[in-house]
Amino acid sequence: MISNLNHTKVQSQNLTLIGFGVVLIVVLLTSLSLGAYSIPFPQTLAILFDYIGLKLGTFEVQQANVLLQIRLPRIIMAVVVGGGLGIAGAALQGMFRNPLVEPGLIGVSSGAALFAVIFIVLVPVASSLAWIRPLGLPLFAFVGGLINVLAVYSLSKSQGRNDAATLILAGVAINALTGALIGLVLFFADDSALRNFTFWSLGDLAGANWSKIPVSMILISVPSILLLLNSRQLNALALGEQEAFHMGVNVQRVKIQLLLFSALIVGTGVSMAGMIGFIGLVVPHLIRILFGSDHRLVLPGSFLLGAILLNFADLISRIVVIPAEMPIGVITALIGAPFFIWLIFNLNKSKN
Amino acid sequence: MLKASKVHFCVKQRPIVEQISLEINPGEILAVLGPNGAGKSTFFKILSGEIKCKHGNVGYNGHSIESLKPKELAAIRAVMPQHSQVNFPFTVQEVVELGLISTKSNDPVKLIAEVLDATNTSHLKSRVFNSLSGGEKQRVQLSRVLVQIWETKPFPRYLLLDEPTSSLDIAQQHAVLSILQTLKSRNIGILIILHELNLAAQYADKIALIKNGAMTKMGIIEDVLNEKILENVFDHPIRLIQNPATGRLIVASGAHSYSTLATSKQA
Secondary structure (H helix, E strand, O other): OOOOOOHHHHHHHHHHHHHHHHHHHHHHHHHHHOOOOOOOHHHHHHHHHHHOOOOOOOOOHHHHHHHHHHHHHHHHHHHHHHHHHHHHHHHHHHHHOOOOOOOOOOOHHHHHHHHHHHHHHHOOOOOHHHHHHHHHHHHHHHHHHHHHHHHHHHHHHOOOOOOHHHHHHHHHHHHHHHHHHHHHHHHOOOHHHHHHHHHHHOOOOOOOOHHHHHHHHHHHHHHHHHHHOOHHHHHHHHOOHHHHHHOOOOHHHHHHHHHHHHHHHHHHHHHHHOOOOOHHHHHHHHHHHHHOOOHHHHHHHHHHHHHHHHHHHHHHHHHOOOOOOOOHHHHHHHHHHHHHHHHHHHHHHHHO | OEEEEEEEEEEOOEEEEEEEEEEEOOOOEEEEEOOOOOOHHHHHHHHHOOOOOOEEEEEEOOEEHHHOOHHHHHHHEEEEOOOOOOOOOOEHHHHHHHHHOOOOOOOHHHHHHHHHHHOOOHHHOOOEHHHOOHHHHHHHHHHHHHHHHOOOOOOOEEEEEEOOOOOOOHHHHHHHHHHHHHHHHHOEEEEEEOOOHHHHHHHOOEEEEEEOOEEEEEEEHHHHOOHHHHHHHHOOOEEEEEOOOOOOEEEEEOOOOOOOHHHHHHO
16 A cells, blocks of 8 residues: 555665666676686676576586586575675664664674584584584574574663663673683584684685575575565664554564564574674665665665675685685675775765 | 543552543543653553553453554554654655554555645655654654544544643644644544643643542543642642633643742642
């Protein structure tokens, strides 16, 4: 009913999303073609079209192997994880009514990391239980993320108010505790687990392969779609929880859904690609600054922009120190932070 | 009818609301008055369904409030709380549209235009809510709340307002209360918490006085606007004088010039 209320607005929202989609495709194609082993752009297209049965040009088998077996799964993973972090960040910011909230800040990432580390130590690759790893690791990480976000949420609400200071303090405390527990678990871990963890803690997409894609796609895209269905409720929550209830939103149920879905997305993302900071904070901000706060745009826009930014960061991490790779978390923060500061200052200036 | 019977609410064994009963009929404005900390806002939250109350009943159109889902309740009653903060840069249009989130309308465009017109906020439509002045914010919130129950339905609706005029100047205070009066003909019953006794005297059909969590007096204006009763409720000397322009009663402080709380209590 409301959706056709303002045609021009809906149209401009759709245009914005289509624009993001186009940029994403361009970034993906560029990312496919560039890297330690460079594949010229025409060949990249030829390989992709050949894959779906269309002859477009010639290419070498090795090119096709690199592209299809190494780069494509990695890029799909970056889309899913980056998009997931973006949309989960947007949903959590909306739910907490606080633009400072980020999966890292409120403990979702560290909780997921703790449980992932526990899982990795408890279920080594070589063990007889190794078959449950593909699904077990993300689900275990999800539980850890959920425990932490519930703890932070109830701590921040304990005085009956939901102010930013208590929320951040609760996040800091829970993160410190979780960090200590991770250290404790690592104390009992062997060398290879330790080395894995070091890379993984800064974010690492290099482990992406086709076997991980189905699980991560399902565990991230399904809750992302479910988050999208809550966009209008998030808009109502932005006016306040009481106000949302007055307007007929079942606040308790919506909040539980938002927490569950976000924790599932972040838990899966963390278990697949490690702790990639910054995306969940910056992306929803950028969308709000550029296109307004309506969550019907902020949520899908954050997914697309998150996917774009993580792919862009991944591309850079693969090409700056060829043949080595820079940890992706370093790139997201190195590029993201200054850009973000610049943006905040400039937009505030232009508004006043 | 909105009916509260023997509503009783304690915090740590201390009664905040004590055995309050009242009724609001559609087409009626009931003003709730009382000193600060009397329990008005708590009672208000119980009526709106925000606080669950173990003792006593609240019923809307014969349905107990517990039996109504948030969505069903939203179709029957709208609530304007004292302070609403919007933490993200939403536009006025977006804020007002949210009033329709769980109620259906055949012509939302017309409905919203009508309400914005009534509250004199049409010109603010594309402004960012947080950039508005206090009075403008309050009028926009009022629009959002009105949108929710504006359309005529086969059942009576109710509007609960907690000090909607607190940051408005005198002209806008009267403008808001005049809007509320026009709602009577839309089969809407209104409960409004006010601090300004004169606004209540001028616009309400009935007044309820609450002190220390209990109802001191409820009735039509003529019965309640009594110097003795008001002095007793507010612990302050009160004089009623006639407004030469309208012939209505004006409530004035009877304390001498620089009275403080302490001296007024002695008086």
